[in-house]
Amino acid sequence: MAKQWTRRQVLAQMGIAAAAVHTLDPHELCCTVAAHAQTADKDLFELKKVADGVYGAIAATRFKVNCNAAVIMTDDGVIVVDSHSKPSASRAMYTQIQGITKKPVIKVINTHFHWDHWQGNESYAATNPKLEIIASQQTKENLTKPDAGVGGVPYIEKQLAALPGEIDKLKSDIQKESDPGKKKNLEANLQQAESFMQELKQMKPALPTRTVTTTVTLKEHGREIQLHVLGRGHTNGDLYIYLPKEKVIATGDALIDWMPFLNDGYPEDWVQTLTAVEKLDFTHIVPGHGDVLPKSHLTFFRGYLTDLIAAVKKASADGATLAEMQTKIGDQLAPKYEAGMSKYPVGRYRDRIGQNVEMVHKKVVNKA
Numbered sequence: 001m002a003k004q005w006t007r008r009q010v011l012a013q014m015g016i017a018a019a020a021v022h023t024l025d026p027h028e029l030c031c032t033v034a035a036h037a038q039t040a041d042k043d044l045f046e047l048k049k050v051a052d053g054v055y056g057a058i059a060a061t062r063f064k065v066n067c068n069a070a071v072i073m074t075d076d077g078v079i080v081v082d083s084h085s086k087p088s089a090s091r092a093m094y095t096q097i098q099g100i101t102k103k104p105v106i107k108v109i110n111t112h113f114h115w116d117h118w119q120g121n122e123s124y125a126a127t128n129p130k131l132e133i134i135a136s137q138q139t140k141e142n143l144t145k146p147d148a149g150v151g152g153v154p155y156i157e158k159q160l161a162a163l164p165g166e167i168d169k170l171k172s173d174i175q176k177e178s179d180p181g182k183k184k185n186l187e188a189n190l191q192q193a194e195s196f197m198q199e200l201k202q203m204k205p206a207l208p209t210r211t212v213t214t215t216v217t218l219k220e221h222g223r224e225i226q227l228h229v230l231g232r233g234h235t236n237g238d239l240y241i242y243l244p245k246e247k248v249i250a251t252g253d254a255l256i257d258w259m260p261f262l263n264d265g266y267p268e269d270w271v272q273t274l275t276a277v278e279k280l281d282f283t284h285i286v287p288g289h290g291d292v293l294p295k296s297h298l299t300f301f302r303g304y305l306t307d308l309i310a311a312v313k314k315a316s317a318d319g320a321t322l323a324e325m326q327t328k329i330g331d332q333l334a335p336k337y338e339a340g341m342s343k344y345p346v347g348r349y350r351d352r353i354g355q356n357v358e359m360v361h362k363k364v365v366n367k368a
């Protein structure tokens with residue numbers, strides 16, 4: 001499938017070129033995108049039809065990143081996979097869904113526990129008191145553990161603790177900025193950071209009401225939906241939402257169109273798990289971030305993980321220091337992966353390769 005650039009992606013690319021700003025990893029506390037702050041709430045998601053009644057809701061780049069959603073229509077109501085980083089984003093998603101159907105959202109499925117995939121659950125719960133929120137058992141546990149990683153109820157406090165510093169930095173950057181366009185972006189980012197903080201303060205976390213520990217099939221009216229628990233990968237609780245008839249899979253961040261985020265992951269298991277995913281018969285991937293993808297992207301993405309692990313193991317056996325590995329492996333894998341992993345203004349190859357090398361060294365070589 002040829003890469004089709006959406007209007008929003010093109011604009012985002014232009015924005016990054018014009019503003020020449022740096023980006024920080026959206027999964028971390030500082031999780032900021034320095035440009036493209038102008039997107040109005042109504043433009044947060046682009047609904048892309050991937051099968052009859054099945055959509056990939058592709059998130060626009062925001063200062064506080066939102067994940068994609070998968071939206072699945074059934075005769076009884078709507079099933080939504082993942083709920084973004086905040087209730088205002090999931091409310092915007094809900095408004096877009098209501099433009100297609102007036103049926104209620106009956107189920108939300110969380111692919112994993114990261115902050116940008118579940119913090120909007122509560123707005124769906126507010127629209128339907130009977131809402132079912134489904135996740136793997138491990139994800140449910142992670143959502144309340146203090147040290148599970150970058151997500152969960154305790155992580156809300158960590159974000160709140162970090163935000164005043166981010167806000168101060170934005171204010172000082174605004175003072176220093178002389179370019180009117182960049183200043184305007186920074187001011188919009190400041191406004192978003194302040195409203196994000198207000199939303200976090202008022203958050204009423206809506207946690208899973210139903211969990212799965214192994215693969216199960218939901219027989220929804222007019223639709224078969226399989227929930228696959230296939231092993232550790234991006235986290236220890238990844239859930240894959242697979243529609244066998246429509247040949248569509250929603251993967252959360254276990255398969256994305258950015259560089260993978262390994263900090264809460266299991267690199268070697270991840271490769272095996274993706275091989276299990278590959279056995280399913282699908283043509284369209286709704287990934288956690290980036291655009292709808294063909295099945296061939298799995299091979300590319302898994303290839304990166306495999307090559308990264310091999311390179312770190314070899315460099316380590318050769319006695320390289322971590323800093324040496326980060327530089328050398330970054331350059332070594334670039335010809336094969338840099339372009340394909342750098343399609344968007346966030347999560348690009350050079351943003352993450354150093355951290356990826358460090359994580360593989362820690363988790364695979366040192367077995368931490």
Ligand SMILES: [Zn+2]
Pocket residue numbers: 067114116117253288289
């Ligand atoms: Zn994510």
Ligand SMILES: [Zn+2]
Pocket residue numbers: 112114234253261
């Ligand atoms: Zn994630």
